[in-house]
Amino acid sequence: MENNIKIKVKGLKKSFGSLHVLKGIDAEITTGEVICVIGPSGSGKSTFLRCLNRLEEATEGEILVDGESITGKNSDIDKIRRHIGMVFQQFNLFPHYTVKENIMLAPVQLKIKTKEEAEKKAMELLQRVGLADKADAKPKELSGGQQQRVAIARALAMEPDIMLFDEPTSALDPEMVCEVLDVMKELAAEGMTMVVVTHEMGFAHDVADRVFFIDQGVIMEQGTPEEVMDHPQNERTQSFLSKVL
Amino acid sequence: MNLFQVFSEVYPTLLNGLGMTVQITVLSLLIAMVLGIFVCLMNISHNVVLRGIAKFYIWLIRGTPMLVQAFYFYFAMPQLIQSITGSQFRITVFTASLVTLTLNAGAYISEIFRGSIESVNKGQMEAARSLGLNYAKSMQKIILPQAVRICLPSLVNQFIITLKDSTILYAIGLSEIMYNAKIYVGRTMESFATYTWVAIFFLLIVTILSFISRAVERRINA
Numbered sequence: 001m002e003n004n005i006k007i008k009v010k011g012l013k014k015s016f017g018s019l020h021v022l023k024g025i026d027a028e029i030t031t032g033e034v035i036c037v038i039g040p041s042g043s044g045k046s047t048f049l050r051c052l053n054r055l056e057e058a059t060e061g062e063i064l065v066d067g068e069s070i071t072g073k074n075s076d077i078d079k080i081r082r083h084i085g086m087v088f089q090q091f092n093l094f095p096h097y098t099v100k101e102n103i104m105l106a107p108v109q110l111k112i113k114t115k116e117e118a119e120k121k122a123m124e125l126l127q128r129v130g131l132a133d134k135a136d137a138k139p140k141e142l143s144g145g146q147q148q149r150v151a152i153a154r155a156l157a158m159e160p161d162i163m164l165f166d167e168p169t170s171a172l173d174p175e176m177v178c179e180v181l182d183v184m185k186e187l188a189a190e191g192m193t194m195v196v197v198t199h200e201m202g203f204a205h206d207v208a209d210r211v212f213f214i215d216q217g218v219i220m221e222q223g224t225p226e227e228v229m230d231h232p233q234n235e236r237t238q239s240f241l242s243k244v245l
Numbered sequence: 246m247n248l249f250q251v252f253s254e255v256y257p258t259l260l261n262g263l264g265m266t267v268q269i270t271v272l273s274l275l276i277a278m279v280l281g282i283f284v285c286l287m288n289i290s291h292n293v294v295l296r297g298i299a300k301f302y303i304w305l306i307r308g309t310p311m312l313v314q315a316f317y318f319y320f321a322m323p324q325l326i327q328s329i330t331g332s333q334f335r336i337t338v339f340t341a342s343l344v345t346l347t348l349n350a351g352a353y354i355s356e357i358f359r360g361s362i363e364s365v366n367k368g369q370m371e372a373a374r375s376l377g378l379n380y381a382k383s384m385q386k387i388i389l390p391q392a393v394r395i396c397l398p399s400l401v402n403q404f405i406i407t408l409k410d411s412t413i414l415y416a417i418g419l420s421e422i423m424y425n426a427k428i429y430v431g432r433t434m435e436s437f438a439t440y441t442w443v444a445i446f447f448l449l450i451v452t453i454l455s456f457i458s459r460a461v462e463r464r465i466n467a
Contacts, residue, residue: 082377092372106376
């Protein structure tokens with residue numbers, strides 16, 4: 001069992017100046033698990049996610065990925081990030097490159113693939129997210145939903161074994177939410193280890209193996225979607241769910 | 246007072262001066278761009294010493310008039326060096342002018358670069374780093390190409406300012422267009438016609454520059 005633990009978070013704290021955003025988080029995520037992180041805005045759920053690939057430096061505590069510390073001073077974060085994909089709320093595609101170039105950039109720059117291999121892989125990924133016909137378009141020519149699917153393809157191009165999603169559908173028009181969630185569902189079904197910060201309660205309920213309810217900088221409640229979302233024990237979870245469901 | 250009659254007499258010396266004006270402007274801008282990149286990188290680095298040096302340099306240049314700087318490099322510095330080393334030290338007008346104009350433009354250009362880099366969306370750096378690219382690669386492939394597009398209008402504006410500011414160097418005797426004009430006026434008293442032509446020359450060059458920059462901007466944004 002211990003060998004199956006992909007991400008281990010021990011006593012994670014994060015402060016911005018005098019603002020304590022994370023007040024001690026402990027969590028274990030096993031290989032292939034899909035975790036949905038829910039909670040009110042400002043609760044620290046995005047900060048928690050961003051600590052997992054060190055976009056935010058932990059103030060205290062430790063994070064282990066595959067048993068290796070990523071919070072230590074000596075850890076090579078650039079190398080670790082190669083197998084942790086990240087998808088942002090605002091997509092963050094590179095506007096000066098085409099869709100295909102966005103996807104090819106990292107594997108080619110990091111000399112993991114030749115240009116030809118990277119291009120082949122990019123086309124496969126675009127096929128998979130249903131955007132092969134947009135390979136040569138610039139990001140700004142795409143809709144929000146399409147951009148987010150490209151962003152997922154870009155992260156997958158590094159062949160990560162963990163994918164982090166930071167409110168991937170929050171910036172999308174309602175009719176585009178589905179196309180992005182469908183791609184994510186497929187990924188989950190293929191056994192990708194995923195941590196998803198989301199407000200999509202339906203998605204969390206259907207796809208998550210476990211749900212973390214974060215509020216006031218701690219995991220208030222965690223368990224299967226049935227446990228946390230259908231039969232919440234914590235008063236704050238109940239109050240939150242009654243407002244969003 | 247006849248504009249065109251004076252032109253036929255004055256244009257060789259004005260064109261001569263203009264040649265010097267363009268030469269010193271282009272040369273100093275080329276060096277200032279390289280200088281500006283380094284100062285900008287120092288300014289945004291996490292190293293306190295590097296940042297301090299960059300900020301001090303910009304503070305010094307921005308806080309003093311260019312005329313004072315020119316006098317400083319041409320008259321004051323040689324005297325200082327002479328009094329320290331004890332041996333005669335001379336700097337040519339051209340070198341002093343080049344140093345003045347370069348250090349001046351370099352400070353402003355570094356600030357233009359910094360502003361442009363900082364105006365690229367923060368998420369771009371995060372996306373690049375998340376893919377495993379290191380800071381330098383992310384800068385080179387993601388941030389700088391976007392910053393270049395953003396800085397272009399301000400950069401051309403700085404080119405124009407430097408071109409016009411180079412006339413100040415007439416005060417230390419650089420034989421640029423204003424210096425030549427002044428000598429001609431001293432000889433002939435034709436101040437109205439001569440300075441009108443000087444102004445027209447500048448207007449022409451600046452108009453052409455603006456025209457080119459708009460064309461380049463259109464192409465880059467396409």
